Amino acid sequence: MDILIVDVESTCWDNDQEKGNQTSEIIEIGYTPIINGKAGKPGSIFIKPEYSKLSGFCTKLTSITSELLNEKGLTPKEGYQKLASIMNKFDTWGSWGFYDLNQIKRMFELYHINDFLPKKHINVRQLYAEKIYDSDDFKKAPNNPADAMHKVGLSFKGVNHRGSDDTFNIARIYEKLVGKKVKDVLKSVFKV
Numbered sequence: 001m002d003i004l005i006v007d008v009e010s011t012c013w014d015n016d017q018e019k020g021n022q023t024s025e026i027i028e029i030g031y032t033p034i035i036n037g038k039a040g041k042p043g044s045i046f047i048k049p050e051y052s053k054l055s056g057f058c059t060k061l062t063s064i065t066s067e068l069l070n071e072k073g074l075t076p077k078e079g080y081q082k083l084a085s086i087m088n089k090f091d092t093w094g095s096w097g098f099y100d101l102n103q104i105k106r107m108f109e110l111y112h113i114n115d116f117l118p119k120k121h122i123n124v125r126q127l128y129a130e131k132i133y134d135s136d137d138f139k140k141a142p143n144n145p146a147d148a149m150h151k152v153g154l155s156f157k158g159v160n161h162r163g164s165d166d167t168f169n170i171a172r173i174y175e176k177l178v179g180k181k182v183k184d185v186l187k188s189v190f191k192v
Contacts, residue, residue, distance in 0.1 A: 007166040014057040022052035030163020039171035042164040048073035076111040084116040094122035152176040
């Protein structure tokens with residue numbers, strides 16, 4: 001099954017005082033296609049926020065700067081049109097948990113954009129919890145995919161909390177989870 005892995009980075013703050021009355025907005029949508037079971041080339045869509053400012057905390061966490069957004073950022077309408085054109089090629093998409101799904105839907109409301117997400121969504125964090133911990137509680141899996149990789153015999157490539165790098169690594173986790181029997185993966189990692 002071909003799927004598109006998506007990960008978003010949003011404006012964020014160190015504390016409520018710093019946030020004030022600002023609304024968290026997506027500033028990067030990373031994506032990596034999985035075609036015939038293999039992760040493809042990752043990409044990013046940068047979006048200029050309209051209702052919030054990029055904080056120093058957010059830049060430190062994501063490495064996304066105001067200069068980068070000014071240079072490569074699209075307006076929200078342009079950014080989501082680009083995402084729609086990419087997603088229209090897939091019947092299924094996935095993310096690590098539900099944050100990305102919920103945040104994209106919040107942006108649809110904020111910017112008055114019609115929902116174009118494919119109906120089928122795979123929570124890769126849920127799949128990880130089922131395969132690694134034999135649990136249907138996705139919260140048993142690490143919150144950050146970078147912290148989950150060692151259990152499937154992988155190490156993180158790229159910059160953590162960057163959409164394109166996160167999606168590429170989530171796609172690699174997905175490949176391991178569906179491409180091999182997980183017990184074989186665990187044996188190779190832990191010599192069980």
